[in-house]
Amino acid sequence: MELDPLLTSLVLSRSEIRRRNRETWTDIDWEAVKTDPKTKVLLLKSGKIEVVNNQIIFSNVSSTDKDLIWVDLGIDQVGTPYLVAIDESVAPAGWNDLREVGAKLNDLEVALLVTSVAIANWHRVNKHCTNCGTASTVTAAGWTRECPDCKIVHHPRTDAAIICLVVDVQDRALLGSRINWPDDFFSTFAGFVEPGESAEMTVIRELREEAGVDIAYEDIIYRGSQVWPFPASLMLGYRVKTNTKDPVADGYEISEVRWYTRNELKADCEAGKLSLPSKISIARALIEEWYGAELPQSWLRP
Numbered sequence: 491m492e493l494d495p496l497l498t499s500l501v502l503s504r505s506e507i508r509r510r511n512r513e514t515w516t517d518i519d520w521e522a523v524k525t526d527p528k529t530k531v532l533l534l535k536s537g538k539i540e541v542v543n544n545q546i547i548f549s550n551v552s553s554t555d556k557d558l559i560w561v562d563l564g565i566d567q568v569g570t571p572y573l574v575a576i577d578e579s580v581a582p583a584g585w586n587d588l589r590e591v592g593a594k595l596n597d598l599e600v601a602l603l604v605t606s607v608a609i610a611n612w613h614r615v616n617k618h619c620t621n622c623g624t625a626s627t628v629t630a631a632g633w634t635r636e637c638p639d640c641k642i643v644h645h646p647r648t649d650a651a652i653i654c655l656v657v658d659v660q661d662r663a664l665l666g667s668r669i670n671w672p673d674d675f676f677s678t679f680a681g682f683v684e685p686g687e688s689a690e691m692t693v694i695r696e697l698r699e700e701a702g703v704d705i706a707y708e709d710i711i712y713r714g715s716q717v718w719p720f721p722a723s724l725m726l727g728y729r730v731k732t733n734t735k736d737p738v739a740d741g742y743e744i745s746e747v748r749w750y751t752r753n754e755l756k757a758d759c760e761a762g763k764l765s766l767p768s769k770i771s772i773a774r775a776l777i778e779e780w781y782g783a784e785l786p787q788s789w790l791r792p
């Protein structure tokens with residue numbers, strides 16, 4: 491397999507924001523940023539933002555509710571500070587979520603949004619100390635929560651998951667359809683890294699479990715990673731080669747598996763018999779890299 495060093499078309503991994511060192515935050519620094527008239531505020535309401543002409547509509551600090559959860563996002567290349575204000579109230583009609591606008595925003599704005607969604611998801615389900623149950627306090631410019639009772643500092647969590655494109659000795663790609671997906675929707679194989687596993691062990695286990703495919707450790711090639719905040723994953727992407735000729739869907743998580751040559755993939759997509767993962771997904775990037783050309787939007791799920 492001749493491959494480029496790493497995937498370059500990951501829609502949600504286009505970070506251009508420079509983070510500040512959160513360990514050095516003091517209340518004074520934080521308040522100064524919050525009152526700086528240059529600061530732009532991304533107002534996130536239940537995971538949605540206001541977008542017009544593929545650009546985020548930012549708020550300013552003075553017009554935004556001070557009782558929201560505020561998180562520092564960093565500084566752009568011309569020194570503009572960005573904050574997200576996390577509001578759990580319902581978004582107005584017409585606001586959009588990351589899945590809808592992720593592929594349309596510029597590099598800076600998608601970095602701001604993906605970070606905002608990820609940290610908002612963490613705050614939403616971590617309002618109480620996981621050690622003693624006391625309501626925790628937002629600290630370090632929104633990047634930690636501290637328990638006022640047992641003093642434990644809680645850091646945001648990210649769940650590691652693997653995702654892989656399987657190819658055979660003829661360079662066909664194996665795609666699978668999950669039980670709860672539409673019949674024509676096929677993608678790569680994925681699963682969470684379980685306690686005690688390396689990412690490569692997860693690749694080997696998941697493919698054996700879901701598709702009856704045997705993978706040798708030396709046939710696993712890392713391709714890149716992308717945050718997937720639905721709600722809190724980091725997807726580690728791989729290309730793997732197998733000698734297994736007759737993969738079998740487990741019938742539990744995966745309903746069907748199919749081998750595709752590039753011509754068969756094109757023919758099925760054009761005939762409307764196959765749809766592939768959305769533009770923002772790393773699965774799309776893995777399939778596209780194997781296919782060797784950009785996958786038309788009409789082949790992809792919205």
Ligand SMILES: [Zn+2]
Pocket residue numbers: 619620621622623624637638639640641642
């Ligand atoms: Zn506690």
